Amino acid sequence: MEYKDYYKILELDKSATKEQIRKQYRKLARKYHPDVNPNDPEAERKFKEVNEANEVLSDDEKRAKYDRLGADWQRYEQAGAGRGAGGFDWSQYAQGGGGGFGGFEGQGGDPFGGADFSDFFSSMFGGMGGSQGGSARPRAGQDYQAELELTLEDAYQGGPRTLTVNDKKLRINIHPGVEDGQTIRLRDQGAPGRNGGPSGSLYITIRLRPDARYTRTGNDLTMDVPVSIYKALLGGEQIVETLSGPVKINIKPETQNGTRLRLRGKGFPVYRQEGQFGDLYLRLTLTLPQNLTDQEKDLFRQLAALRPE
Incomplete structure (x- = not known):
């Protein structure tokens, strides 16, 4: 079973803050998103890895558990899977009390969408709050990323704009003065939540087209x-x-x-x-x-x- 280095996947140090994790996740998710990289299996693989890493590191409970495992992983590999081998007790990390990485087969599947996550993730977290621990814990849906291109006049005037995200048309209001690279958050416009959790958010990054007449510096213009x-x-x-x-x-x-x-x-x-x-x-x-x-x-x-x- 391959160990997943979630910090390396997100290109972060282990001391990264939640805000750093959130920003880096958004950056990499946008970079490898299937809409940006159609028919690219490698980008799709990285996109899934980034989502999986964010699922763990953005959750305090999962991250603490993952960090504890990281310190013991080398000893686990030397000892072999299973309780008692070399003194390593994997069951303290695996969910459902099973002994080893295969302990979740036949338990009704991963409530967090195991088809999208690795066996490593499913073995550690597949049963958190699941079939053996009462009702599944509510989880927020995945955030979506999108870009909206505007002219300088559009950004100056503001007003309503329409964009399509995942085949859904959204009408948003742009406030005058928006900057290039600025991100606007729309709550509840991301993926639906799981087990009754809230929907994710939609993060829209503004891209301003270059203007031949004006150079913008903050709120000042030069022509x-x-x-x-x-x-x-x-x-x-x-x-x-x-x-x-x-x-x-x-x-x-x-x-x-x-x-x-x-x-x-x-x-x-x-x-x-x-x-x-x-x-x-x-x-x-x-x-x-x-x-x-x-x-x-x-x-x-x-x-x-x-x-x-």
């Missing part, structure tokens, strides 16, 4: 604004299109290329803080005229002569 050389030299007004609508800006005479202007409150909405916005930074970039006429060239030569280098 390039092309300005003609004439307006930069002489000054004037210019209309700038922002996510909240057109804004008129004043360009001072003799404005240099790369000058930055700050528009307060014209950046991104602050998530879940209604009425609060970041700032919009405008980077003025000078545009040079092209296809000059002979007369224009002559005028520029006259200007150059007035300002010798």
